[in-house]
Amino acid sequence: MSRRTTRNVSITKSGVIARELMDKMIEEQEKNKTNENIFESVDEQDNKLFDDLLSKYVNETSKRTIPEFFVKLYPVIDVPSDLKNICTYYSTKINDFNFDGLDSFNEVILPDKYCHPNFDFDHIESNEQYASVITCLDSLVSEFGQYSIGGYSNDPKICAICNLKYIIDAAKKISIHVVFYEKRILQQDMMEIVMKVGNQNTRRFAYDINEFVDDSVYKPKHVSKSSRQIFRHILSNKNYRGKESIYIAGQLCKPNDQPFNQIIQCIQDDSSTDDVISNWSNVIHKLPSLKEKEKEKTNAKRLVEVDNGVAEVAGDGKQQLKRM
Structure with a gap:
């Protein structure tokens, strides 16, 4: 459409x-x-x-007009592998969805061309760490547009400061979902941004995104016919098939925010691509590899030795110890 x-x-x-x-x-x-x-x-x-x-x-x-399309979802978090049973919900009706009902709103993100940039944070343990996340998110606004943020915490003080929902028996200290709803991004670019490199013991992000991003939730790859990412709406509880629900529905943190702003799916229309992020590398930068870091350290050490007169640069440009 x-x-x-x-x-x-x-x-x-x-x-x-x-x-x-x-x-x-x-x-x-x-x-x-x-x-x-x-x-x-x-x-x-x-x-x-x-x-x-x-x-x-x-x-x-300043009113936002909601684009019209069908959002793929499922009423329980354990989505069956048979994607024929996936439900759809009309985008313009999402703000009226009964998030307190028996059905939860779990987006089913299938391999597609575009999505809204989104980040999931589940390992934040303090106000200072939360502040570092907000600083990181704010640094992306120039390219990514405004974002919706929502979540919960089991710490009443943090909830009061950050406007998170207080859930006393929540297993996680702070859990937040963030969606940059004003712009679209290529799914392959989103996967690139949250990519980790290295072996199991030294896995780290390839780009300088916040360390508390949970990379395990990003799965919309063309690996198989059943490849998909399940993203529970922050206002929904975690409901299962034949299993007791976990009541961890959060709340939106910003005033005048709306549930639709937390939707990752977007229209796939290419008639206008003005809202597609193409210069995300302006605000997210690739980190040097471990070998590159070692090389930088070695070069820095050599420069110090030359400056201190311990070594000198030979005619071929290589460093050599200075003869006394």
């Missing part, structure tokens, strides 16, 4: 608001002449009135 564009307030309507603003200001000034207010000046009243009326205009233009 074609992508909808955000509705803009017409010039005519903005003109009406401007006239309303001026009329109200004049009216308030006339009142002020007859009823002197010793607490507020005319300018202060005008500023308050201006802010009030202007907010009507700003709020209307």
Whole structure:
């Protein structure tokens, strides 16, 4: 389906608001002449009135239009391997979904071309670590657009500070889901960003993303017909087939956020690719390999030796010990 564009307030309507603003200001000034207010000046009243009326205009233009498509999901977390039983839900109805009901909302992410950038964090243990995550996320906004964040914690102090849902018996200290909902990214690029390298003992991210990202949830590869990634909506509990549910539904952390902003799936329309992230390497950088790091250390050591007069550079450019 074609992508909808955000509705803009017409010039005519903005003109009406401007006239309303001026009329109200004049009216308030006339009142002020007859009823002197010793607490507020005319300018202060005008500023308050201006802010009030202007907010009507700003709020209307900032509404997000939800693109129309079918979101793949399943009502329990243990999705069967037979993908024929996958359900769909209309995108524009997601904000009205009953997340407190018997069915949970588990996105089924199949191999496709695009998705929204998303990160899962399950190993954060302190406010300081949480702050490092937020700093990392904020550094991506210039290329990735705004993000939705939601989650829970078993620490009441952290919940109060970070606006997370307090779940006293939650197994994890802090668990959050993040979706950059304004832009799309190639699935293959998303997989590249969260890729880990090295052997089992020294596995690390290939790029400089936050260390607390959980890479185990990213599985939309064309490995088999049943390849998929299951992403439980942050407002949903973890429901199973024939097994007791785990009540760990979180909450959205930002004011005025909405459930649809936590959806990873997106339209696959190529008629307009203005919202597709192509320059993610501007904010996420590849880390040097262990061999490259060792080489950098060796080169740095050699430069220090040359500076200290312990070694010198020969005619062929190679370093050699200085003769005394």
